[in-house]
Amino acid sequence: xxxxxxxxxxxxVADLDRIRNVARKVKRExxxxxxxxxxxxxxSGVTDQLVNMTRQLSGLSTPSALEEYDxxxxxxxxxxxxxxxxxxxxxxxxxxSWLGWQLPLVSDAAHGKARIHDIKxxxxxxxxxxxxxxxxxxxxxxxxxxxxSTLGRGGSDTSAVALAAALKxxxxxxxxxxDGIYTCDPRIVTKAHKLHRVAYEEILEMASQGAKxxxxxxVEMAMNHGVRVQxxxxxxxxxxxxxxxxxxxxERKRITGIAYSRDExxxxxxxxxxxxxxxxxxxxxLADANINVDMIVQNVSExxxxxxxxxxxxxxxxxxxxxxxxKSRDKIKYKSLNSDDxxxxxxxxxxxxxxxxxxxQEMFKTLAxxxxxxxxxxxxxxxxxxxxxxxxTELALRALHTAYGLDTE
Amino acid sequence: xxxxxxxxxxxxVADLDRIRNVARKVKRExxxxxxxxxxxxxxSGVTDQLVNMTRQLSGLSTPSALEEYDxxxxxxxxxxxxxxxxxxxxxxxxxxSWLGWQLPLVSDAAHGKARIHDIKxxxxxxxxxxxxxxxxxxxxxxxxxxxxSTLGRGGSDTSAVALAAALKxxxxxxxxxxDGIYTCDPRIVTKAHKLHRVAYEEILEMASQGAKxxxxxxVEMAMNHGVRVQxxxxxxxxxxxxxxxxxxxxERKRITGIAYSRDExxxxxxxxxxxxxxxxxxxxxLADANINVDMIVQNVSExxxxxxxxxxxxxxxxxxxxxxxxKSRDKIKYKSLNSDDxxxxxxxxxxxxxxxxxxxQEMFKTLAxxxxxxxxxxxxxxxxxxxxxxxxTELALRALHTAYGLDTE
Numbered sequence: 001x002x003x004x005x006x007x008x009x010x011x012x013v014a015d016l017d018r019i020r021n022v023a024r025k026v027k028r029e030x031x032x033x034x035x036x037x038x039x040x041x042x043x044s045g046v047t048d049q050l051v052n053m054t055r056q057l058s059g060l061s062t063p064s065a066l067e068e069y070d071x072x073x074x075x076x077x078x079x080x081x082x083x084x085x086x087x088x089x090x091x092x093x094x095x096x097s098w099l100g101w102q103l104p105l106v107s108d109a110a111h112g113k114a115r116i117h118d119i120k121x122x123x124x125x126x127x128x129x130x131x132x133x134x135x136x137x138x139x140x141x142x143x144x145x146x147x148x149s150t151l152g153r154g155g156s157d158t159s160a161v162a163l164a165a166a167l168k169x170x171x172x173x174x175x176x177x178x179d180g181i182y183t184c185d186p187r188i189v190t191k192a193h194k195l196h197r198v199a200y201e202e203i204l205e206m207a208s209q210g211a212k213x214x215x216x217x218x219v220e221m222a223m224n225h226g227v228r229v230q231x232x233x234x235x236x237x238x239x240x241x242x243x244x245x246x247x248x249x250x251e252r253k254r255i256t257g258i259a260y261s262r263d264e265x266x267x268x269x270x271x272x273x274x275x276x277x278x279x280x281x282x283x284x285x286l287a288d289a290n291i292n293v294d295m296i297v298q299n300v301s302e303x304x305x306x307x308x309x310x311x312x313x314x315x316x317x318x319x320x321x322x323x324x325x326x327k328s329r330d331k332i333k334y335k336s337l338n339s340d341d342x343x344x345x346x347x348x349x350x351x352x353x354x355x356x357x358x359x360x361q362e363m364f365k366t367l368a369x370x371x372x373x374x375x376x377x378x379x380x381x382x383x384x385x386x387x388x389x390x391x392x393t394e395l396a397l398r399a400l401h402t403a404y405g406l407d408t409e
Numbered sequence: 410x411x412x413x414x415x416x417x418x419x420x421x422v423a424d425l426d427r428i429r430n431v432a433r434k435v436k437r438e439x440x441x442x443x444x445x446x447x448x449x450x451x452x453s454g455v456t457d458q459l460v461n462m463t464r465q466l467s468g469l470s471t472p473s474a475l476e477e478y479d480x481x482x483x484x485x486x487x488x489x490x491x492x493x494x495x496x497x498x499x500x501x502x503x504x505x506s507w508l509g510w511q512l513p514l515v516s517d518a519a520h521g522k523a524r525i526h527d528i529k530x531x532x533x534x535x536x537x538x539x540x541x542x543x544x545x546x547x548x549x550x551x552x553x554x555x556x557x558s559t560l561g562r563g564g565s566d567t568s569a570v571a572l573a574a575a576l577k578x579x580x581x582x583x584x585x586x587x588d589g590i591y592t593c594d595p596r597i598v599t600k601a602h603k604l605h606r607v608a609y610e611e612i613l614e615m616a617s618q619g620a621k622x623x624x625x626x627x628v629e630m631a632m633n634h635g636v637r638v639q640x641x642x643x644x645x646x647x648x649x650x651x652x653x654x655x656x657x658x659x660e661r662k663r664i665t666g667i668a669y670s671r672d673e674x675x676x677x678x679x680x681x682x683x684x685x686x687x688x689x690x691x692x693x694x695l696a697d698a699n700i701n702v703d704m705i706v707q708n709v710s711e712x713x714x715x716x717x718x719x720x721x722x723x724x725x726x727x728x729x730x731x732x733x734x735x736k737s738r739d740k741i742k743y744k745s746l747n748s749d750d751x752x753x754x755x756x757x758x759x760x761x762x763x764x765x766x767x768x769x770q771e772m773f774k775t776l777a778x779x780x781x782x783x784x785x786x787x788x789x790x791x792x793x794x795x796x797x798x799x800x801x802t803e804l805a806l807r808a809l810h811t812a813y814g815l816d817t818e
Contacts, residue, residue, distance in 0.1 A: 016465050050488065056425050058495040064505060065498055071506050072491035075484035079459065082481035086467040089474055096473060097480050101510065102555055146511055 002170040003128065004034045007138065007160035010044035011177045012234035013080050016087075022234065023087040025175070026133055030093055037124065037134040037167060039160040040084055042076025047153075050076060066111035070140075070150045074100065077137035077156070085135045095133035098124055100140035100148060105159065107141035107149040114141060114149035116158065119166035128167075136163060157218035165225035172222070172229045173240070174214060179233035180241035181206070181213060183406045184258040188394050191407040196239075198256060199246040205349045205383045206259045219243065246351045254359055255404040256350035260393055264294070265318035266343050266375060267311055267325065271335035274307040281331045282309060289324045291317045295345070295378045295387060309334075310376055312387060315341050343375060344393040347385040348400060360384050366403040372396055411579040412537065413443045416547065416569035419453035420586045421643035422489050425496075431643065432496040434584070435542060439502055446533065446543040446576060448569040449493055451485025456562075459485060475520035479549075479559045483509065486546035486565070494544045504542035507533055509549035509557065514568065516550035516558040523550060523558035525567065528575035537576075545572060563624035570627045574634035581631070581638045582649070583623060588642035589650035590615070590622060592815045593667040597803050600816040605648070607665060608655040614758045614792045615668050628652065655760045663768055664813040665759035667806055671799060673703070674727040675752050675784060676720055676734065680744035683716040690740045691718060698733050700726045704754070704787040704796060718743075719785055721796060724750050752784060753802040756794040757809060769793050775812040781805055 006029065008022050022038075029036045041047075050073045058065045081097035088095035100107075103124055107114035124134050138156025141149045151158050157174060164172035181203065184192040198206075200223035207216050213231055222229045222243060232240025249256075272278055279298075286293055296311040313321045318341050325337060353359050363384055367374060372395065376387035388396055401407060415438065417431050431447075438445045450456075459482045467474045490506035497504035509516075512533055516523035533543050547565025550558045560567050566583060573581035590612065593601040607615075609632035616625050622640055631638045631652060641649025658665075681687055688707075695702055705720040722730045727750050734746060762768050772793055776783060781804065785796035797805055810816060 016462060019466070053425060053488075053492060054495060057428070057492060058499045062498065064503070065495055068491040068494045068498070068506055071508070072488050072495075075487050078484050078487070079462075079481050082477040083462060083466060085477045086463060086474055086481075089471065089477070090467050094473070097477055099480070099557075148508075 001033065001035050003037065003167045004029050005037050005039065005160055005164040005167065005169045005172040006175065007039040007156060007173065008041065008175045008234055009156065009177070010041045010047070012175050013040055013084070014044045016083070018234075019080070019083050019087050022084060022175075023091055023093070025234065026084075026088060027091060027093055030133060034170075035128040037128065037136055037163055037169070038084065039136045039138040039156055039163060040077060040080040041138050041156040043080055046076040046079070047073055060112070063109075063111065067147050070111045070114075070148050074137070074140040074148045074150055077139050081135045081137040085133075088133055088135070093133055094131055095135055096127060098134055098136045100137060101142035101146070103136070105141035105162070107143055107151070109143040109145070109147070109149070111143075111147070111149055113152040114143065116141060116151065116162050119162055121166040125167065154215035154218075157215040158221060161218045161221045161225070161227050161229060164227045164229075165221070169227070172227050174229060174231050175234035176213060176231060177233065177235065178213060178231070179236050179238045180231050181257070183256070184397055184401050185260070189258075189397050189401045191401060193406075194238075195241050195256065197242050197244050197249050199249050199351045200243055201246060201382055202256050202349055202351055203243055205347070205380065206257055249351060253405070254350060254352045254356045255348045255406065256352065257348075258397055258400050258404075258406070259347045259349060260397060261345045262390060262393065263315050264312050264343050264345050264387065265315045265321075265339060265341040266387060267313065267318070267321060267337070267339045269309045269325065269332065269334035269337055271306040272309050273333050274305055278332060279309075281328055282325065283311075285324050285328055286313070286321060289320060291321050291324065295376050295385065297376050297378070306335075312343070312345070312376065342390045343387050344390040345385055345387050346393065346396050346400070347383055348404065349383045351382050353382050353384075362403060363400065366399050367396060370395055370399050410442065410444045412446065412576045413438050414446045414448065414569055414573040414576065414578045414581040416448040416565060416581065416583045417450065417643055418565065418585055419450040419456070421584050422449055422493070423453040425492070427643075428489070428492050428496050431493060431584075432500055432502070434643065435493075435497060435504075436500060436502055439542060443579075444537040446537065446545060446572055446578070447493065448545045448547040448565055448572060449486060449489040450547050450565040452489055455485040455488070456482055469521075472518075472520065476556050479520045479523075479557045483546070483549040483557045483559055486548050490544045490546040494542075497542055497544070502542055503540055504544055505536060507543055507545045509546060510551035510555070512545070514550035514571070516552055516560070518552040518554070518556070518558070520552075520556070520558055522561040523552065525550060525560065525571050528571055530575040534576065563627075566624040566627035567630060570631045570634070570636050570638060573636045573638075574630070578636070581636050583638060583640050584643035585622060585640060586642065586644065587622060587640075588645055588647045589640050591666070593806055593810050594669070598667075598806050598810045600810060602815075603647075604650050604665065606651050606653050606658050608658050608760045609652055610655060610791055611665050611758055611760055612652055614756070614789065615666060658760060662814070663759060663761045663765045664757045664815065665761065666757075667809050667813075667815070668756045668758060669802055669806060670754045671802065672724050673721050673752050673754050673796065674724045674730075674748060674750040675796060676722065676727070676730060676746070676748045678718045678734065678741065678743035678746055680715045681718050682742050683714055687741060688718075690737055691734065692720075694733050694737055695722070695730060698729060700730050700733065704785050704794065706785050706787070715744075721752070721754070721785065751799045752796050753799040754794050754796050755802065755805050755809070756792055757813065758792045760791050762791050762793075771812060772809065775808050776805060779804055779808050
């Protein structure tokens, strides 16, 4: 019998009525003749509340504090798993809950952000074969010492994909509050449409470019294990978006989707000495300060002895980043330091880039035609990102959506 | 090194400040050179909230529903155990939390009201010997199939006493919101004083007589395993009351304490046929209706062919009980049925009764002198209970407290 893994996030199980709604979605898969394992998150708000209590008591800076943190926050998923199993039983669907340590889902001991080593699937498979639905508490595992671990925020997606791999599931359905992956944000681009299939690599670029639907690690895992992931809405019955191998994306458009992020700030250092090691002097202290630098460009000025360096950081880190750079002024010896927090990053993404030429050129021309100045460019094999003034974000997205022929499905 | 078990109930860990306060009480025992295992309840209100959610989803009438119930409600103690361990670590006291399945505390599979089979103490003892405080989630265990079980409401007391027995603890300190066991309710009898020592048997009679401080099962377990239990307040530093063997109660007063209960209603059936089996006809259906009958007296009327039967039930069950009895009228053939829900039960309790005579006589005379009529009497080896009109409760308690010489410590 085919095994289907379903995963429901916090908003999908936010109250008892929604849990009953989830139970009906589980029942539908059972009625179709599938064996079903359901992975659930904590009811929305619960994890934040638990995390907040731990932070009031502790700096969470020691390994044993993080072990307790995991014991505490994992209780949210424990409750949801039990509640959904109750709701299913009440509907006449035999079901039982499985906690991380009961499977067991064995992880390393990096508490608070543990990585999955192994899922023992014997016991849960036996229970599925006896005709039970398995309701699995997401986000949690157990380390080799028998302490509860958690997989980091959003870890329930990873639990679901890992379980789907362990159970050799036919499909892993990730239910969220959106009904799939779109060519672009439909709130901005009204002509955006839902994608039926997206390659794993594309969704990875989209997620890191600001279109947060799935946890990155879960997509990597799906890609590595060939798990067919479907993203769909728990509040509608519409078909979702299927994540597949690049080869399965039949229709090779030049661009699959367009992502954007407003959480950007630009920093430019002018006339930096163009000598070996200067990059390390700039970016080392920023890394030490836990500031995530994204786009970096370096332009050699006239003569070649000096260079301008521009990079972007998350907007909330701008003040800190400037302070860190200023502290290193003696070593970096830049002439001036300027910044701008009214910038946005727009990215066009698609595996079609590998086989089509002129994609970048088309992007630059489209933006130029609209009078939009490009501040920074960065590219990967399947993505081109540009930094622009934030006020042009919507205009840029709509123009690019039309230019790449995405307006018509 | 001596092992001390401490237990803190829901009101003692109701918020983060109180959890920090508990951590200080733990530290004090550590500073005295003890190895400390702490058993905690859920933060007050949490268990009710979780139970309420389960009831909204399910009738909780099947074994698998009760398994999920236990998975859900046990999360409350899980959170408190983690939080207290965090608070202790933050104070520089090495500590770790232990869940029921981690010890493990093995129970039977009677989910919702499981009984403890065994506590494996090797792992926790090793951790204590390494210098850690053990923070144990109360109320929970694990059945032989690896499903979480709970011990029923108030089960954390039982967890604590069982753990004290398993660890051969020197003492089991039960912290509550009262600071010990009193000769009588101090809100009514201002001359009531705290008892330094009470025999297990006495506290059992007191608890069942309405002075609810400790869960009955935990006292029975302490008595069976010779665990020295101390009841004391988590909100003061006053010495508490020690539960000991009867032989250790040095000062043999005639009476140790006086208890009362207003949760009583009287039912009388007149002129019942005095034939074999009639009692079963009366009380069988009441038991079937889950109504707990307490005091029972039967007076043979003139001639001996008929008898009057009087008994008490919890006040809230009176209406149901009358309906049950009326339904059996054809079988019982009583002449009239009358009832009174303005009655109270007053009990004098003490192991001293075994060696002193005239205790009952003194009780009856004291009440008669105050003009208080006795409706029903029942006795055990170490207890005499009388049913009186509720309005005389305070008068009776004060008069008896004086008569048995309890006013002076």
